[in-house]
Amino acid sequence: MSVALGTTRPLPVRTTPVGDPGDLLASLPRTAPYAWVRNGEGLVGWGEAARVTVPPGPGRFAWARRWLATMFGDAPAYDDVGDAVRTPGSGPVAFGSFTFDEDAAGSVLVVPRAVLARRDGRAWLTTIGDAPLESFSPLREPGRITYGDGSLSALQWEHVVARAARRIRDGELEKVVLARDLVATAERPIDVRLLLNRLARRYPECYTFSVAGLVGATPELLIRRTGQEIESLVLAGTTARGTGPADDLARGAALFASPKDRHEHECAIASVRQTLAPLCSSLDTPDEPELLMLPNVQHLASHVTGRLADGASVLDVVAAMHPTAAVGGTPTRTAIQVIRELEGMDRAGYAGPVGWIDAHGDGEWGIALRSGLIQGRRARLFAGGGIMGDSDPAAELAEAQAKFRVMRYALEG
Numbered sequence: 001m002s003v004a005l006g007t008t009r010p011l012p013v014r015t016t017p018v019g020d021p022g023d024l025l026a027s028l029p030r031t032a033p034y035a036w037v038r039n040g041e042g043l044v045g046w047g048e049a050a051r052v053t054v055p056p057g058p059g060r061f062a063w064a065r066r067w068l069a070t071m072f073g074d075a076p077a078y079d080d081v082g083d084a085v086r087t088p089g090s091g092p093v094a095f096g097s098f099t100f101d102e103d104a105a106g107s108v109l110v111v112p113r114a115v116l117a118r119r120d121g122r123a124w125l126t127t128i129g130d131a132p133l134e135s136f137s138p139l140r141e142p143g144r145i146t147y148g149d150g151s152l153s154a155l156q157w158e159h160v161v162a163r164a165a166r167r168i169r170d171g172e173l174e175k176v177v178l179a180r181d182l183v184a185t186a187e188r189p190i191d192v193r194l195l196l197n198r199l200a201r202r203y204p205e206c207y208t209f210s211v212a213g214l215v216g217a218t219p220e221l222l223i224r225r226t227g228q229e230i231e232s233l234v235l236a237g238t239t240a241r242g243t244g245p246a247d248d249l250a251r252g253a254a255l256f257a258s259p260k261d262r263h264e265h266e267c268a269i270a271s272v273r274q275t276l277a278p279l280c281s282s283l284d285t286p287d288e289p290e291l292l293m294l295p296n297v298q299h300l301a302s303h304v305t306g307r308l309a310d311g312a313s314v315l316d317v318v319a320a321m322h323p324t325a326a327v328g329g330t331p332t333r334t335a336i337q338v339i340r341e342l343e344g345m346d347r348a349g350y351a352g353p354v355g356w357i358d359a360h361g362d363g364e365w366g367i368a369l370r371s372g373l374i375q376g377r378r379a380r381l382f383a384g385g386g387i388m389g390d391s392d393p394a395a396e397l398a399e400a401q402a403k404f405r406v407m408r409y410a411l412e413g
């Protein structure tokens with residue numbers, strides 16, 4: 001069965017099971033795709049059945065929620081959204097990217113015309129409308145990549161870090177996350193699909209994403225909602241990879257024992273606990289973090305699980321959580337003010353929520369880290385880290401450089 005999507009432009013929606021589609025990312029026909037993939041599972045989409053720019057301001061998530069209700073209806077019956085698969089991510093889906101700063105323009109929601117998905121051995125295809133789907137266009141290499149400073153040079157950014165650390169020592173705040181940008185320019189237009197393929201291959205444990213030009217592979221899951229169950233992976237505290245297994249182990253042990261990094265992590269966990277607790281009937285946050293080893297860095301990581309007390313959608317939970325202290329700071333309001341004052345750049349969607357939501361309010365949203373904003377031949381790349389009172393500017397710069405490696409690899413191969 002198929003029904004109308006939206007009120008002004010009714011379009012038929014159909015979700016049907018399909019055989020194993022192989023590599024989801026290899027199925028993308030065009031260069032401006034939507035993606036959310038980890039370990040070969042997830043959703044990819046293309047085409048646009050509907051797209052909206054979310055107005056900035058404190059009510060932006062509520063606005064987005066209302067827009068979704070007019071598009072999908074409020075908790076519709078599966079038959080009413082043409083959904084024969086009936087699982088999180090089947091039926092119509094919106095991909096979204098929200099700017100880090102609620103006052104910045106550029107948050108978007110897009111309902112792709114086609115979504116291909118795989119989870120737990122099942123695969124399905126959702127289509128919206130009756131027009132034929134786009135045909136495949138070959139992948140394009142971007143050619144040579146050159147890099148330039150974004151808003152601040154490395155040296156200027158180190159000064160900014162030093163100023164932030166001083167303000168923390170003076171007692172104005174406890175933690176602030178500062179980032180910088182680099183501008184990459186390619187010889188030819190950048191084919192986002194090529195970046196996605198490289199990211200997913202090199203960083204299978206991360207969420208490889210693409211929404212409206214924002215592309216990356218983030219290790220940080222802000223929130224997953226599956227019915228009443230929620231999950232989050234909180235990261236804060238970072239060290240580089242070692243020169244070999246023994247060095248990795250030694251660096252990991254030093255990170256685990258570092259009071260600066262443990263304090264930084266505790267700020268992030270506390271902010272997540274504080275925002276999730278009122279929404280949950282049960283919430284489990286580990287007493288101690290674990291080590292997450294990625295190809296470029298190691299992080300302190302805490303896996304948080306809980307059960308929602310009422311019918312909050314994944315976007316309601318995103319609204320409550322963003323920005324966590326992993327990307328903002330502690331206390332949140334002061335940290336946001338310090339970021340606005342010191343960073344000297346617009347973060348756009350970097351460190352903002354990115355992900356998808358279905359018609360039943362289930363979905364997965366990450367924090368858009370290890371990412372870049374792709375526009376034609378240009379890419380703005382972003383990376384940063386948590387600054388504490390005893391932060392060493394040179395070490396923070398080195399940490400940001402290690403994080404930039406993700407997108408540099410995506411561009412250069």
Ligand SMILES: C=C(O[C@@H]1C=C(C(=O)O)C=C[C@H]1O)C(=O)O
Pocket residue numbers: 177179220235236237238299326327369370382383384385386387403
């Ligand atoms: C800010 C970034 O990452 C965040 C900061 C971290 C840290 O300072 O240790 C670790 C993981 C992320 O929560 C980034 O990747 O740009």
